[in-house]
Amino acid sequence: MASKVTPISGFQEWLPRERIAELIVLDTIREVFELHGFASINTRALETVDRLAGQGADADKEIYGVRRLAASADEPVEFGLHFDMTVPFARYVLENAGKLTFPFRRYQIQSAWRGERPQRGRYREFIQADIDIIDAGELPDHYEAELPLVIADVFSRLPIGDYSIHANNRKICEGFYRGIGIDDIIGTLRIVDKLDKIGPQAVRDLLIQTGATERQADLSLALAQICTSDTSFVAQVRALGVEHPVLDEGLAQLANVVRTAAEHAPGVLVADLKIARGLDYYTGTVYETVLDRDPAYGSICSGGRYDALASDGKRTYPGVGVSIGVSRLLGLLIGEEGLTASRETPVAVLVAVNDEQSRPESMRIGAALRARGIPTLVAPKAAKFGKQIQFADRRGIPFVWFPDAGDGGGDQVKDIRSGDQVTADRLSWQPNPADLRAELVVPQHN
Template identity: 60%
Template sequence: MSKPTPISGFPEWLPAQRMIEQNVIERIRATFELYGFAPLETRAVEPLDQLLRKGETSKEVYVLRRLQEDPGAQRDDSLGLHFDLTVPFARFVLENSGRLQFPFRRYQIQKVWRGERPQEGRYREFVQADIDVVDRDNLPFHYDTEMPLVIGDAFASLPIPPVTIQVNNRKVCEGFYRGLGLEDPDQVLRTIDKLDKIGPEKVAALLVETAGASDAQAAACLRLAAISTDDTSFVDAVRALGVDNPLLDEGLAELAGVVEAASEHAPGLVRAELKIARGLDYYTGTVYETQLRGYERFGSICSGGRYENLATSGNERFPGVGISIGVTRLLGLLFGRNALGASRSVPTCVVVALPAEELRPVCDRIAQALRRRGVSTEVAPSAAKFGKQIRFAERRGIPYVWFPGTDGEADTIKDIRSGEQVEADAATWQPPAEDLRPRISRS
C-alpha cells in the first residue's frame, strides 16, 4: 500500500489530543446536565428539502448515495448528511411531539458534516455540542437569558482562555431597518453579517445595491452596527439614532434582559454587539456569537439564537432557543498553538514491570487487581531490564511502575517522577486522585 494522502477538513487527533477532546466533551456534558438538559442523538442523514430550509446552505450539504446503484434504478439524491444539529432536532420534535414533555430541554453532542473550504479552525467533519429548549405554541423569554449562563459555566469548566459571548436581537435590527423605511430587512441583515469579512465601505455599497437603501439609510445601518457595550447603555445609544418602531422597542427590552441576567451571573461574560446578525434565515430574536479571547480573528466558536418557526407543521408550532459549541473548532485552534496539554499520552496510571516472561501470569493478576478498583494498568510489553521498562513508562508520562516481589519479598511501587519507592499491596493501593486520570491543562 502506498503512503496515504491526508484529506483536508477531516481531523484525526493523536491519542493525547483525543483524550483532551473526550475530557472537554465530558465537562461540557456535565454542565449541560447540571442545568437539566436531557441527552439526545439524531440520525446522521436528513431529507434534502429539510436541510435546505435553513437558508443559503445548498453548497455545503453532502449528498448521500450508494456507490453502485441497481441498473435502471432511478438515482436518489434526496438524503444529505446533516450540517448542524438544530434542523435534525426540529424534525425530531415534530415527529415525537406526542411523546415529549414540554418545555423540552435537550443536549446533543455528535458529529456534523459541512462542505466548506477547510482552513484553521474550520472543518468538513466536526463535533458540535448543542443545547435547545422548545415549547408548544409559546416559549417564555427567560430561556433566552439562560443560554449564556449555561455556556458561560461550560466554558469556565474548561482549561481554556476566557470567552466573550456577543449578543444581539434581530428584532432590534429589523425594527430599526423598518423604522428607517427599508422594506427588505432580511437582505439588510444578510449584508450586515458580512461586515467583518468585507468592511463597512463595501457593506454600505451592497446595501444600496441589493437592499434598496439610500446612502443615508446605509450610513444609519452602519451606525447601529457599530454600537457595542458590556452593559445596557446600548439602549440609549440606539435611541440617540432617532429611529422609532414598536419591534425595535421590543427587541431592546429583550436584549437588555439578556445582558442584565448574564452580568449578574458572570460579570464580563456577555457583550451587546449590534453588528451580530447570524446569516441563517430562521433566527427571529436573540442571537449569540462567542469569541475566544486571544483568538478573535478566527470568529465565533459558539453561536445560536431564538427561532419561532423552524419546528412547524400545520397548526402546530414549537418555538425554541438554542446555542451550539463548535468543539472541534475550539480544540483545533488550541491544538494549533500547543495551548492545551495532557499530563500523559495514555490513560495508563501504572505499568507492572515484568521480571521474566514466565512471571507474566503473576503480573497480569496484579494488573487485574488494580483495574478492579478503577486504576488504569498495563503490563510491560517485554521482560527487559528494569531501566528500560521505567523509560517505557517515562516516554508515555505514566507516573508509576509496579515491581512484583520475588523470593518472598513484598511488591513495591515507584513514583518515577520523585523516585520514591514503597511497599504496596495490589488489593489496597490507590494512587492520589490527581494521578488517577490524565490531567488536562493549558500549556
C-alpha cells in the same frame, strides 16, 4: 503493491495524547450540560435534502449529498449529511413530540459535515456540542438569558483564555429596518453580517446597491456599530430616532439578557448590534463568542432563538439554542497552540513482569487494580526493570508496580517522576486523584 496514502483536507485526526485532550474537553462540556439539567440525545447523520436545504443563504451549496455508488446518474439525491444539530433536532422534536416532556432541554455532541473549502478553523467534518430548550406553543424569553450562563460555566473550566459572548436580537434589527422603511429584512441582515469582513464602507455600498437610500444605509450602519457591555445600548438606539413595536420588544429582551449575564457571569457578555447570524431561522436573541486574543479566528460558540423551525402545521415548537464549535476551538487550542494531555494513554499504573513464568501474578495484580477503578496495564515483556520503567515513562504512565519477587519485601509501587517507592497492597493502594486520570497540559509560551 503498496498504495500511497493521500491526506484529505478538512478532517481532524489527533495523535493519542491530543485525542485524550479532546476527550477531556468533551467530558467537561458534557458534565456542565448535565449540571444545568440538559438530557442527551443522538440523531442520525442523514436528513432529507428538502429539510436541510433553504436554512440559510448558502446552506444548499454546503450540503454533502449521499447516495449509492451504483445509483444511476439521473437518480435524485434524497439524503444529505446534516450541517448542524439544530435542523435534525427540530425534526426529532416533531417525530417524538408525544413522548417528550416540555419544556425539553437537550444536549447533543456529534459530528456534522459541510461541503465548503477547508480553511483555518473550518472543516469538512467537525464536532459540535449543542444545547437547546424547546417548548410547545410558547417559549418564555428568560431562556434566552440562561444559555450564555451555561456557556460561561463550560468555558470557566477550560483553558481557553479571555473571551466575549456577543449578543444581539433579530427583533431589534427587524424593527429598526421596518422603522426606516426597509422591507428586505433578511437581505439587509446578510449584508450587515459582513461588517467585520469587508468594513463599513463596503457594507454601505452594498446596501445602496441593493435598494437602500443613503439615509437608510447610514442608519443601518449606525445601528450595527453600537456595542456596549451594559444596557446603555438601549439609549444609543433610541437616540437614532427610530420607532417600531418590534424594535421595542427586541430592546427589552436583549436588555434582560445583558442584565442576567452581568449578575451571574460578569464581564463575559456584550450587546453587539451588528451580530446577525447567517441562518434564516433565527427570530430573537442571537449569540457569537470570540476569543479576545484572536477575534479574527471567528466565533467558537454561536446560536440563537428560533420560533418556526419546528412546526407540523398544527403546532409550533419554539426554541433557543447555542452550539460550541468543538473542532473549531480545538483546532486552535490543540492544533496551533499545543494543548495536550499529561499522558498518551489512560493508564495510571504499569505492572512490571519479573519473568514470563510470573506473568499470571502480574495479571492478577492488574485485575485487582482495575476492579477498583485504576486504569492498569501489564508490561508487554519481562525485560530489565529499567526498560519497563522506560516503557512507562515514554507514555506518561506515572506509576510502576513491582510484584513481590519472593524475597519477603512484598509488592512495591514506584512513582517514576519523583523516584519514591513504597510497599503497596493491591487491594487498598490508591493513587492521588490527580494521577488517576490524564489531565490537560497547557503549553507555556514566551
